[in-house]
Amino acid sequence: MSNDILNALVIISNYILVPGLAYGSQLALGALGITLVYAVLRFSNFAHGDSMAFGAMFTILGTTWLQSKGISLGPLPTALLALPLGIIAAILLCLIMDKLVYQHYRQQKSTPVMFVIASVGVMFITNGLVRFIIGPGDRAFSDGQRFIIKAREFKRMYGLSEGLSIKMTQGLTFVIAIIAMALLFWFLQRTKTGKSMRAYSDNEDLALLSGINPQRVVFITWVIVGTLIAIAGVLYGLDKSFKPFTYFQLLLPMFAAAIVGGIGNPVGAVLGGFIIAFSEIAVTYAYRKFLIYLLPEQYEPDGLMQLLSTDYKFAVSFMILVAVLIWRPTGLLRGKSI
Amino acid sequence: MGANLKTVLTFAIMAAMLAAVGVLQSWSLALAITNMCLVSAVMALGVNIQWGYAGLFNVGIMGFTALGGVAAVLVSVSPVAGAWQAGGVGILFSLVLALATIAAMVFVHNKLPKSRGRSWLLFLMIIVGLIIIRWQYAPSVLAIEKFQPAQTGFLGGLGLPIMFSWFVGGVFAAGAAWLIGKIALGLRSDYLAIATLGISEIIIAVIKNEDWLTRGVKNVSGLPRPVPYEVDLQSSPWFHDLVEKLGGSSLPSDALARQSALQQMVIESSSLFVKLCYTGLFVVVLCLLLWLAHRAQKAPWGRMMRGIRDNEDAANAMGKNVTKRHLQVFVLGSAVVGIAGAMMTTLDGQFTPGSYQPLRYTFLVWVMVIVGGSGNNLGSVLGAFIIWFFWVEAEPLGQWFIGFVTSGMAADNALRLHLIDSAAHMRLIFMGVILLSVLRFSPHGLLPEQIRR
Structure with missing residues (x-):
């Protein structure tokens, strides 16, 4: 009996907890970028998803080059070595687009919706560039060791009938995301530049009066956002696979994460990312096996016990978004400042 | 007068470009482009009603277009009797159950005072409602999708003339727009954008996966047409006479060669004729909508809309209900997009959910x-x-x-x-x-x- 409970717990960890932590970290990194752009530059960036594809693309190109030279990281994916290239590419993309596109509307003091339309134009160009350079097809670029814990070994070690497997990419995603977030929060809270960014986001006029250089704040923001974009894009691509179109579809869960947590609030973005990820996975998971372990034999379910088919995972983030918009439009953590 | 001259001139240039395609590539292509241009024009008109009149940013156009396509399928395809027998009642019953759940939730929401308990009760009702609906719905869906899956596997439509769907498509899109507008309007301007982005993704997901409704990614092809078929034209004497009358002078004089050349010409012109029929229909719809939109814009309603767009606070202070007006214009614009979606599916003669990008x-x-x-x-x-x-x-x-x-x-x-x-x-x-x-x-x-x- 106690083994049944353990088995049920292992199933939940294997199919909900571990994937949820990995996917949640990816969404959190993406939502952090969206929320920072929102807090400092004050618009919803529709080009975010495609910029992630852009950063990931350069990392893939770098990885392919490194692999052709025979360089690898042993058990870790080679893409980690190429990640700096992707980060630089994403930062450059952000800075160039800011110079060519967004700066003008900032000087004009345009309404937020003009920025959003401009970001749609940037999205077109970025998406076109990605498809032009690497093509619209699927790319798997993960190499090295595949698993940290294998299901079979886990079963043997603990004598359970259910196994827990953790993929290398899932572990890496979580660790890298935690490091990136820790660095970001340290930067925003402790350094002078981070404080000036928060001040600028809080009250632009007051920040300008106290001598904060707005151009520098914008520059730093794009550098951070570009870094987050590339990391999130690469981690998502490593974990699932790289396909330009899927990055556009990430926009909805990422926006939902940012808004649910409170747009403009970095802690909220992280919280929102995990909320969205866990709800998506928990609602679309089929609980049949889990219930078989827990329920007495005569009540065993015969259906899949799935609340919603996986095809509707977007609906989950959307429903959460709608609920938050109706009952708490400012988000769980009262957004709008960093 | 300068502005009018510019309008005429730009449209003339556009017509010349289309004519150039006709001469350089083929007239068939030129007409195909024109037809899609007309459909796109209706879509753009719908978006302009939202954005140009009221400054609303709608990123869900794809979803409203697809709803128009659904309308085309549901209106025009003849009903599949076997599928209705297999699971039609179950589907209808689960629809009734869904409506009952919603009604019960509205009742509870209105009758009980606002409290944490009410929220939990509503949440519980959603879960219980979902489980009950599923118990009816899932077996019916399976039964319907099992019925001749290669040819049908869906309930079919009403078997009405497809032109009727242009109106229904507008109604479908208007319904979806009302729902989403209710939620997202009145909040920050970019929340509407994100909400519409979401609803359009969900509409596409539903259409792709609910095979009993529209066959999902298996597509519905061979939708009935509002215009004649090429084959019928080619075998009807009046069309032969018409072609001979219009193009007879360029035919060779030798009787045998003349006959085969005429046959060739009839085949080519039949496809042109069909496309021209579509062009005619679309022009009528576009002109009608343009006229209505123009009248609305010139009317006091249009001035009020412009007032709201240019200064929401001032309009609000003058007693205009900004959120309500926004909802109104959002629904109207989306309805126009829905009409365009139905027109497009009519033109294609098939509904392919996978193609909505x-x-x-x-x-x-x-x-x-x-x-x-x-x-x-x-x-x-x-x-x-x-x-x-x-x-x-x-x-x-x-x-x-x-x-x-x-x-x-x-x-x-x-x-x-x-x-x-x-x-x-x-x-x-x-x-x-x-x-x-x-x-x-x-x-x-x-x-x-x-x-x-």
Whole structure:
């Protein structure tokens, strides 16, 4: 009996907890970028998803080059070595687009919706560039060791009938995301530049009066956002696979994460990312096996016990978004400042 | 007068470009482009009603277009009797259950005082409702989808004339717009954008996966037409006579050669004739909608809308219910997009949920509206013509351009091959550049909004 409970717990960890932590970290990194752009530059960036594809693309190109030279990281994916290239590419993309596109509307003091339309134009160009350079097809670029814990070994070690497997990419995603977030929060809270960014986001006029250089704040923001974009894009691509179109579809869960947590609030973005990820996975998971372990034999379910088919995972983030918009439009953590 | 002259001139240039395609490529292609231009023009008009009149940013155009397509299927396809027998009652019953759940929730929401307990009760009702509905719904769906899955596997439609669906498509889109507008309007302007982005993704997901409704990704083809079929035309004497009368002079005089040349000509003209019929229908719809939109814009309602758009606070202070007006204009604009969606599916003669891509159906329409001139109905029509024309023609132009640039390279050069392969994606970059340039250097578009003082 106690083994049944353990088995049920292992199933939940294997199919909900571990994937949820990995996917949640990816969404959190993406939502952090969206929320920072929102807090400092004050618009919803529709080009975010495609910029992630852009950063990931350069990392893939770098990885392919490194692999052709025979360089690898042993058990870790080679893409980690190429990640700096992707980060630089994403930062450059952000800075160039800011110079060519967004700066003008900032000087004009345009309404937020003009920025959003401009970001749609940037999205077109970025998406076109990605498809032009690497093509619209699927790319798997993960190499090295595949698993940290294998299901079979886990079963043997603990004598359970259910196994827990953790993929290398899932572990890496979580660790890298935690490091990136820790660095970001340290930067925003402790350094002078981070404080000036928060001040600028809080009250632009007051920040300008106290001598904060707005151009520098914008520059730093794009550098951070570009870094987050590339990391999130690469981690998502490593974990699932790289396909330009899927990055556009990430926009909805990422926006939902940012808004649910409170747009403009970095802690909220992280919280929102995990909320969205866990709800998506928990609602679309089929609980049949889990219930078989827990329920007495005569009540065993015969259906899949799935609340919603996986095809509707977007609906989950959307429903959460709608609920938050109706009952708490400012988000769980009262957004709008960093 | 300057503005009117400009309108006439730009439309004349556009017509000349289409005629050039007719002469240089083929008239069939020119008419095909024109028809899609007309459909896009209706879409752009709908978006212009939302954006140009009221400043609402809708990123869910794809979803509303697809709802129009659903309407075309549900109205025109004849009902599948076997599928109805297999699971029709179950589906209807689960629909009733869903409505009952919603009614019960509304009742609880209105009767009980606002409290934490009520929220939990409502939440519980959703879960219980879902489980009960599923118990009815899942077996019916299975039964329907099992019925002749290769040919049907869905309930079919009502078997009415497909033109009726243009109206129904508008109603469907209006319903979805009302729902989403209720939620997202009145909040920050970009929340509407995100909410519409979400609803359009969900509409597409539902259409792709609910096979019992529209066959999902198995597509519905062979939708009935509002215009004659080519085969019927080719076998009807009056069409032969018409073709002979119009093109008889260019036929050879030898009787036998004349007969076969005429036959060839009849086949070619039958397809042109069908396309022309569509063109005629679409022009009528577009003109009607344009007239209505124009009347609305000139009426006090239009002035109020402009007032709200230009200064929400002032309009609010003058006693205008901004959120309500926004909802109204959002529903109207979406309905027009739904009409366009039904028209497009009618034109295609098939419904293919897999082909709905946000870049093509949402963002390209935005490029049309911005380029044409937001706030100017004729402008958005012009924008639709120009952008669709270049979207189609960008492929041959892009191929030609890449071929020209790479002509110095060896035929098997890897870079050259890659560039030629990817030339099709150039048009995305091209569209982005057009959008950003117009937005930056000529934000009022080609035909700016005309405001009578």
